[in-house]
Amino acid sequence: MKTLKIAQIGFGTVGQGLLEIIQTKSKDLVETEGVEVRVVAISDFQKGSVADPDGIDIGRALEAVKDGGSLDSYEGGSHGWDALTTISECGADVMCEATFTDLETGEPAISHVKAALEKGMHVTTTNKGPVVLAAREMMDLARKNGVQFLFEGAVMSGTPTLSFAMKNLAGCTISKIEGILNGTTNYMLTEMEAGKDYDIALKQAQELGYAEAVPDADVEGFDAAGKVVILANLLLGAAIGPKDVDRTGITGLSIGQLEKAAKDGLRYKLIGSAEKTATGIAASVKPIALPLADPLAGVGGATNALTFHTDLLGPVTVVGAGAGRVETGFALLQDLLDIARSN
Secondary structure, eight states: OEEEEEEEEOOSHHHHHHHHHHHHHHHHIIIIIOEEEEEEEEEETTTEEEEOTTOOOHHHHHHHTGGGOOGGGSOSSEEOOOHHHHHHHSOOSEEEEOOOOOTTTOTTHHHHHHHHHHTTOEEEEOOHHHHHHHHHHHHHHHHHTTOOEEOTHHHHTTSOOHHIIIIITTTSOEEEEEEEOOHHHHHHHHHHHTTOOHHHHHHHHHHTTSSOSSOHHHHTSHHHHHHHHHHHHHHSOOOOOGGGSEEOOSTTOOHHHHHHHHHTTEEEEEEEEEEEETTEEEEEEEEEEEETTSGGGGOOTTEEEEEEEETTTEEEEEEEEOOOHHHHHHHHHHHHHHHHHTO
């Protein structure tokens, strides 16, 4: 049996989701995968830190941070380490990075990823920052140090898209990728098509936890644009950044436009796409009125979907959850199991 010692950097919704999965599935992971996942460190800027080489009691750690609590109340282990000290001192095999995303600087996640890779740790992250801004650098650093840098959850949460394209579509040439890459805006468009105006749809999305108090990353298309960059660079061989994506959000769409589209047999979706052209890569995020026969047109609510246009299979569409506590935590688990199977 393999023991995989992990350090959890970032203990918000996603980090807690991963640990809840590990706690629930620990017996199954041993029996079906032959892997014991041992959490040896947790560090969070707001919630404090704890490290114990013998393993942290997940239930007690989760209880410690309930209702605004702190890991400082966890009895035992070492406390007071910041993220970089935790990475340096905890002795983990894998660093799971789930801090907040910053698509302008990539920090603090880039520093966390770089420190872990240089320490000889494998890294898995759901944070788009390092992948959008420094994926090639981080992948080269991982190869140099004989470890892996994985980021399945950076595009469609727990729904396998990157691994699906690289493994299951291996041998196909992918010429174009297009999809619904932001669950918040897809939920809002679904509600607006039902007759609710933009402000009401946004308020509902915020109440449900889909949208932030300042929703610009979603409604202006920044989040989707970051995912387009990841897909284009990883799967189409591009070398683009967020500024290379022609971006338009949904704030300019009116109920009247949605109603007219419905009468014409069309449905608006915020579509992120990247396509190989004669002059390079054309990348965009914009509202598009799709024919109802298009698989993407039928995807409602907060669900995400992605269509790969291939030479051998034609268009192949993957549909699934694009956000969520357990769903995104599951993406980290997928990467952890890939690391365990290959080492």
